[in-house]
Amino acid sequence: MxxxxxxxxxxxxxxxxxxxxxxxxxxxxxxxxxxxxxxxxxxxxxxxxxxxxxxxxxxxxxxxxxxxxxxxxxxxxxxxxxxxxxxxxxxxxxxxxxxxxxxxxxxxxxxxxxxxxxxxxxxxxxxxxxxxxxxxxxxxxxxxxxxxxxxxxxxxxxxxxxxxxxxxxxxxxxxxxxxxxxxxRDSPEVRAYPIQVNTWSGVGSDLMTAWRHPGTRLGLWTHTTTGFAGMVFVMMWGYPFLVAGQGLSRAMAGTLLTVMVLAGAVAGPLVGVLVQRHPLRRSWLVLGVVLANASAWTAVLLWPGTAPFWLLVLLVLSLALSGPGSMIGFDFARTFNPPNRLGTATGIVNVGGFTAALLSILAIGVVLDLRSGGTATYELDDFRIAFSVQYVVWVGGLLGILRTRRRVRRRMAEHGVVVPPIREVIARRRRHRRGP
Missing domain, CATH: 1.20.1250.20 (MFS general substrate transporter like domains)
Incomplete structure (x- = not known):
């Protein structure tokens, strides 16, 4: 074989x-x-x-x-x-x-x-x-x-x-x-990487080493900031928001959730190809996903009255990027950690989005209960205030991404890999198109 x-x-x-x-x-x-x-x-x-x-x-x-x-x-x-x-x-x-x-x-x-x-x-x-x-x-x-x-x-x-x-x-x-x-089998070879049963001190050392690398933390913040909004919408509050808040029928709300799943299926491979072709620009893809999510939610929450259907479609299309965007976090973990520490780094990354989603789900529920008096009869304004808690995660996550990205690029430069600013790349391409 x-x-x-x-x-x-x-x-x-x-x-x-x-x-x-x-x-x-x-x-x-x-x-x-x-x-x-x-x-x-x-x-x-x-x-x-x-x-x-x-x-x-x-x-x-x-x-x-x-x-x-x-x-x-x-x-x-x-x-x-x-x-x-x-x-x-x-x-x-x-x-x-x-x-x-x-x-x-x-x-x-x-x-x-x-x-x-x-x-x-x-x-x-x-x-x-x-x-x-x-x-x-x-x-x-x-x-x-x-x-x-x-x-x-x-x-x-x-x-x-x-x-x-x-x-x-x-x-x-x-x-x-x-x-x-x-x-x-673990790998094509008998043992592509050493599997060692470490002492507790050795395990703790590997964990701290993985955590200290800014690339691992960049993956964590990526998974946190891109992944949570889609999970909150699909796992708990999207359906009630569409039906009770926006006044859609149950069938139409289900259709929008289906559109979100299908859009994610299309977006995932495209994001993967972009990551493969432009590995030094992965963080820009992450920032683009966060911007798309936050912008779509801002438009929906600020729209006077119920949002038009086209805007709700735009919302679910933007949220469909959450899953593919969060996968970029695992790519950061893979490229900045050796194979024998990859599992630890992947685990650190994976905890981000789920923790942020869990806290957001609970926070949105608490706000809805406070607004409705615990009656489970929610108005659109209740959802507007409740979903605003997502901005806390977005702002904190963006700060984490930008901070760790600077540290990653500093470490890459120490090893001879310099990532030019995006404005320089754009200017260079413009000059190339104009020709001599």
Missing amino acids: STSFRAQVVWGVGLIAYIVAVLHRTSFGVSGLEASARFETSASVLASFVVLQLVVYAGLQVPVGVLLDQIGPRRLLIIGALIMASGQAVLAFAETVPAAAGGRILVGCGDAMTFVSVLRLVATWFPPGRVPVLTQVTGLTGQLGQVLSAVPFVAVLNNYGWTQAYGSAAALSVVVAVVAIATL
Whole structure:
């Protein structure tokens, strides 16, 4: 088997594992009514499961990144699949809220191990020039797991019941683990990078070294500032804003969310190609994504009355850039850290967007409750004030990006790589077009 074909197989298996992880991540959301009846609890309690899962996922990113550097992506991905299988199995037979919460915690733990493992496989199996595009495609393809949870999982749930649906999901994760055991390898060579079981002091040293590099922190601020707005919109507050705030029908709101997903699928590979062709201008792409998100939200929030439909379309198109933009953060981590520290750096980066999204979701909810008196009847002005909390993240994130970018470029200059100011590049191209 050629190395090129083997790389495609490894990536394909990694993609399947990530798709199944997203299926597990979103399965509870599509079974909310059944969960409410099974556990005899309120919607607010069930909604807290989303926050709990985000907390687990974000909180484990750095420990998982450290573990990835210790044991490699193959073992970590297999362990993650088995943990998710156990979590779904617990849910299949759970009859109380604490048991269900325990199952979701396990799912969050396994989910946290999957994406970073697939990114490491991509980085070690493919040439560096192909990694940016493949990273974007990996992130986008994984969202097919949402389709699996919304269609076949729901079909099994409706036709055969709760236990059978979650039991089938658990079995699917076991199959993924078995396939991964049979097909995955950490790298084309026997050992492309040393896997060392460090002492606690050694692990702490690697963590601090990764954190101290401004390239890692640039990736963290990138993931934080570009990724959170899209997650807030899709995971929690976008649908209520469109229906209760903008007065759209449920069908039309769903259509806009679908447009956002499709636009992201188109934008991702394009962003990957731009990163591949212009690696020294990645930060400008990041700033462009942040500017697009903030500008679209500003126009919608300042529009007198409900926004016109074309402006809402523009909003979801701009938010579709959030996911592809956040992936640039992983590219910063990859290019500024050695392979034996890449997992730790990736984990540091990945915690940013999810933490910012979690805090923003909670802050928006608090503001809405304060404005509405806890009645869950929201007006457009309530949403205007609540969504304004996003500007805190954008401003703080932009300051972090600009500060760490200066430090990165200073360190690059020390190694002989000078990034000319963008105005000089534009002026040079203009002179070239004019000719002698």
